[in-house]
Amino acid sequence: MDPIYLDHAATTPIDPEVLQVMMETYQTVVGNPSSIHSFGRQARKIVDDSRHTIAKYIGARSREIVFTGGGTEGDNLAILGTAFANKHKGKHIITSKVEHHGVLKTCAYLESQGFDVDYLDVDRTGRISVEDLKQKLRDDTILVTIMFANNEVGTIQPIREIAHLLANHQAYFHTDVVQAFGTVDMDVKDTPIDMLSMAGHKIGGPKGIGFLFVRDGVRLQAFTHGGDQERKRRAGTENVPEIAGLARAVEKVGEHLHERIQSSLKARQVMLETLDDEHVDYQINGNPEHFLPQVVNLYFPGTQVETLLTKLDLSGVAVSSGSACTAGSIEPSHVLTAMFGQGAPETKSSIRISFGDAMQEDRLREAGKIIATSVRELVSLGKVGN
Amino acid sequence: MKKTPSQTRVVIGMSGGVDSTVAALLLKQQGYDVVGIFMKNWDDTDENGVCTATEDYEDVVRVSNQIGIPYYAVNFEKQYWERVFTYFLNEYKLGRTPNPDVMCNKEIKFKAFLDHAMALGADYVATGHYARVDERDGKVAMIRAVDENKDQTYFLNQLSQEQISKVMFPLGDLEKPEVREIAREHHLATAEKKDSTGICFIGERNFKQFLSTYLPANRGEIRTIDGELKGYHDGLMYYTNGQRQGLGIGGPGGPWFVCGKDLKQNILYVAPGADHPALYSQGLLADQVNWISGAPKDTVFHCTAKFRYRQKDRPVTVHLLDDGSLEIVFDELEWAVTPGQSVVLYDDDVCLGGGTISTILNQGTDAALDFTDSASL
Numbered sequence: 001m002d003p004i005y006l007d008h009a010a011t012t013p014i015d016p017e018v019l020q021v022m023m024e025t026y027q028t029v030v031g032n033p034s035s036i037h038s039f040g041r042q043a044r045k046i047v048d049d050s051r052h053t054i055a056k057y058i059g060a061r062s063r064e065i066v067f068t069g070g071g072t073e074g075d076n077l078a079i080l081g082t083a084f085a086n087k088h089k090g091k092h093i094i095t096s097k098v099e100h101h102g103v104l105k106t107c108a109y110l111e112s113q114g115f116d117v118d119y120l121d122v123d124r125t126g127r128i129s130v131e132d133l134k135q136k137l138r139d140d141t142i143l144v145t146i147m148f149a150n151n152e153v154g155t156i157q158p159i160r161e162i163a164h165l166l167a168n169h170q171a172y173f174h175t176d177v178v179q180a181f182g183t184v185d186m187d188v189k190d191t192p193i194d195m196l197s198m199a200g201h202k203i204g205g206p207k208g209i210g211f212l213f214v215r216d217g218v219r220l221q222a223f224t225h226g227g228d229q230e231r232k233r234r235a236g237t238e239n240v241p242e243i244a245g246l247a248r249a250v251e252k253v254g255e256h257l258h259e260r261i262q263s264s265l266k267a268r269q270v271m272l273e274t275l276d277d278e279h280v281d282y283q284i285n286g287n288p289e290h291f292l293p294q295v296v297n298l299y300f301p302g303t304q305v306e307t308l309l310t311k312l313d314l315s316g317v318a319v320s321s322g323s324a325c326t327a328g329s330i331e332p333s334h335v336l337t338a339m340f341g342q343g344a345p346e347t348k349s350s351i352r353i354s355f356g357d358a359m360q361e362d363r364l365r366e367a368g369k370i371i372a373t374s375v376r377e378l379v380s381l382g383k384v385g386n
Numbered sequence: 387m388k389k390t391p392s393q394t395r396v397v398i399g400m401s402g403g404v405d406s407t408v409a410a411l412l413l414k415q416q417g418y419d420v421v422g423i424f425m426k427n428w429d430d431t432d433e434n435g436v437c438t439a440t441e442d443y444e445d446v447v448r449v450s451n452q453i454g455i456p457y458y459a460v461n462f463e464k465q466y467w468e469r470v471f472t473y474f475l476n477e478y479k480l481g482r483t484p485n486p487d488v489m490c491n492k493e494i495k496f497k498a499f500l501d502h503a504m505a506l507g508a509d510y511v512a513t514g515h516y517a518r519v520d521e522r523d524g525k526v527a528m529i530r531a532v533d534e535n536k537d538q539t540y541f542l543n544q545l546s547q548e549q550i551s552k553v554m555f556p557l558g559d560l561e562k563p564e565v566r567e568i569a570r571e572h573h574l575a576t577a578e579k580k581d582s583t584g585i586c587f588i589g590e591r592n593f594k595q596f597l598s599t600y601l602p603a604n605r606g607e608i609r610t611i612d613g614e615l616k617g618y619h620d621g622l623m624y625y626t627n628g629q630r631q632g633l634g635i636g637g638p639g640g641p642w643f644v645c646g647k648d649l650k651q652n653i654l655y656v657a658p659g660a661d662h663p664a665l666y667s668q669g670l671l672a673d674q675v676n677w678i679s680g681a682p683k684d685t686v687f688h689c690t691a692k693f694r695y696r697q698k699d700r701p702v703t704v705h706l707l708d709d710g711s712l713e714i715v716f717d718e719l720e721w722a723v724t725p726g727q728s729v730v731l732y733d734d735d736v737c738l739g740g741g742t743i744s745t746i747l748n749q750g751t752d753a754a755l756d757f758t759d760s761a762s763l
Contacts, residue, residue, distance in 0.1 A: 306458075306459075306460050306461060307460075307502060307505050307506065309458075310423075310458045310460075310506055311505065311506050311507070313456065313458070314421065314456065314506060314507065324459070325426075325437060326436075326437050326439075326440040326443070327424070327426050327437050327439035327440050327442070327443040327459060328424055328426070328443045328446075328447075328457075328458070328459030329424075329426040329459040329460065329461035330459075330461070377505070378505060381501075381504075381505050
C-alpha cells in the first residue's frame with residue numbers, strides 16, 4: 001500500500017502552482033534585489049510585489065512585513081528583538097506553557113539573560129485564561145507572546161481578547177500563527193496584534209521561508225547583522241524565488257480559505273467516523289469549540305505512543321506525536337503535559353493526525369481502519385502483558 | 387505454510403555499531419522485511435548538554451538509510467532502571483561483581499525489546515551478537531559463534547527457549563574481521579567505528595566515581611589472609627577478586643592480589659603473589675540458574691564451563707541440587723573466581739545455560755580460609 005500522509009501539521013507538500021512560480025523565478029530572475037542595475041530591479045520587483053501581496057492579505061502595510069527563514073526565526077526575531085530593544089521599560093514577559101519550542105526556548109534563553117518570564121497554564125482543552133493573563137500582567141511587562149492556535153492539539157487561543165486587553169498596555173503582543181495561518185482568517189487591521197510570525201511550508205509553500213509582521217512603531221532590534229535588507233531587521237540577500245513562492249501560497253490561502261476549512265473539516269469527520277464505526281476507544285485532546293479543523297489529537301487508552309507510531313508507519317500511515325529527542329525516542333509532549341499533568345495517560349498514549357487539502361475520502365477511511373486495527377492489537381497485547 | 391523472507395519481518399536492534407549494522411545489511415540482502423530499532427536505555431546528558439546516545443542514533447540513521455531499511459527508536463529507560471540497574475546496584479551492595487550485560491540481554495534486549503518487536507508484527511528479532519541458534523534434538527539450541535574470540539553466548543546464558551526461538555543472529559557464522567570487511571565493502575558509515583567497551587551506561591567514565599554517586603562507600607581495612615593490616619580500602623564494592631591495581635599497598639612480599647571480602651567487618655583480604663593458594667578455588671555454587679534447552683536429565687554430569695567472558699573453557703562436574711541451584715566442581719584449581727559473575731556451561735559447541743556465582747568453594751589448597759559471609763570469596 002502507498003503510505004498515507006497525515007502529518008500536514010509537520011509540513012505540507014508543495015502546491016504545484018507555488019512550485020511553478022518558484023521555478024519560473026529561478027529560471028528568469030538573475031539579480032540581487034539590492035543591485036542597482038536592471039537585473040537587480042527585476043528581482044527587487046518580485047520581492048516588493050510579494051511583500052505587497054502578503055501585507056494585503058493580512059491587512060498590513062508592506063513595510064510591516066519582514067521576510068524570515070521560517071516560523072522559528074520569526075518567533076526568535078519577535079521575542080528577542082523586542083525584549084532587548086525594550087528592556088529599559090521592563091524585563092517581564094508572559095507566554096504560555098503550550099507554545100512551540102521556537103517561543104518557549106527563546107523565552108528560556110531570555111530568562112538566562114535576566115528577564116522574568118511567566119508561563120501561563122492552560123485548561124484541559126489547551127486554552128489559557130484571559131483573566132489569568134490579566135492578573136499576571138505587570139507595569140514592567142514588555143511582551144506577551146501567545147500562539148494563535150496550537151500545533152499539537154489545534155486549540156485556538158482567545159487572541160482577539162488578548163489583543164484588546166493589551167491595547168492599552170505598553171506590552172507588545174506577539175502571536176505565532178504558523179499552524180493557524182492556512183485555515184484561520186488573519187487580519188491585523190481589526191485586531192491590535194503587534195507581531196505575527198508565519199512559515200510558508202505549512203500552507204503548501206516552500207520550506208525555509210516565512211514572514212514576521214511587525215506593526216509600525218514597534219521597537220525591534222535585529223539579530224542578523226550585515227546588509228540593510230528588510231529595513232535593517234534581517235540582513236542577508238533575499239531568497240527571491242522562495243519569497244515569490246511564499247506570496248503565491250499566501251494568496252492561494254486567501255482565495256480558498258473557505259474550501260480549505262471545509263475540506264479539513266470533512267477529512268476530520270471521515271477519520272472520526274471511521275474510528276467510531278470500528279468501535280475504537282478514543283478521546284479528542286483539544287477544545288470542542290475553538291479548534292483548527294486540520295489538526296486532531298487523539299488519546300487511545302491502553303496504547304504506548306512509540307509503539308503505536310512505529311506500527312502505524314510500518315502499516316503505511318504517517319502521523320506524529322510530541323517531539324523526538326536527539327536520540328530518536330519520543331518525549332512526552334509538553335503540550336499534553338500542560339493540559340493533563342505530568343505523567344498523565346494522555347501524555348503517553350496520544351497521536352496527532354493532521355489533514356491537508358483535497359484528501360481522498362477512501363484513503364482516509366483506509367487510514368482510519370489501519371489506526372483502529374493497530375490500536376486494538378496494542379490494547380489487547382497490553383492487557384495480556386499486564 | 388512457511389513464510390518467504392520478504393513476508394518475514396525481522397526487527398533488528400541497532401546500536402550504531404559496526405556489528406548490528408552488518409547484521410542488518412545481511413538480513414536485508416537475504417530479502418527479509420527488516421526494521422531497525424535503536425534502544426535508548428539510559429538517560430544521560432553530558433556536561434555540554436549533549437545526550438550521549440545522540441551520536442549512536444545518528445549512526446543508526448545513516449546506516450539504515452544506506453542499507454535501505456526504516457529505523458525507529460524506543461525508550462526503555464524505565465525498564466532498564468528497574469530491571470537491570472537496580473539489580474546491578476544491589477549486587478554491588480552485596481559485595482559481588484555483577485554482570486549487567488547478562489541482565490540486559492535477559493530483561494531488555496530479549497524481553498522488553500522482543501515484546502516491542504512482536505507488537506510491531508515481527509516474526510523474529512535480530513541483534514549483532516556473535517552467537518548462533520540451531521535446532522538440536524527437537525529444541526532450539528544456542529551454539530557458540532564461529533569466531534571463538536568474539537563468541538558472546540556467555541552473555542546470552544539466561545535466555546529461554548521461548549526467547550531464542552524468535553531470535554536471529556546474522557553474525558554467528560562470521561569472523562569479526564569479515565564483518566568489518568563487509569562494512570567497508572559497502573561503505574557503511576560505521577565501518578571504522580571503534581567497538582564499544584565497558585558497561586554501556588558507564589561508558590568512558592571513571593567507574594569508581596560513577597559507582598560512588600549511587601552507593602555510599604565505606605572505607606575500611608585491607609588485611610592479609612594472615613590478618614596483618616596492610617592499608618585501607620575506599621569501599622569493598624570497588625574491588626574484585628584477582629584485582630592487583632589500585633590497592634595502594636606495597637611493601638615486602640607483594641605484589642598483592644584481592645582474594646576476598648568480609649562484608650560484616652568491612653575488610654578486604656589480599657594475598658601475596660599471583661600464585662598464592664588463597665586465589666585458587668576448587669568449586670562454586672551458582673543460583674539464578676537457566677537452562678536454554680531444558681534441564682539436563684542427569685543430576686551429575688561432566689561438561690565445560692566459563693567463569694568469566696573470553697575465558698577458555700574449563701572441564702567441570704556439575705551437580706544439580708534440589709533447589710535448582712548448582713554445585714560445580716572444577717577438574718583443576720581455578721584462579722580468582724568472582725561472586726556475581728556468570729558461570730556458563732557448554733556441551734561442545736552448545737551453550738547449555740548458566741547461573742550466577744554465589745559462593746566459592748574450598749578456597750586455598752588447605753581449605754583453611756573461611757570467609758563465612760555469603761559474599762565472601
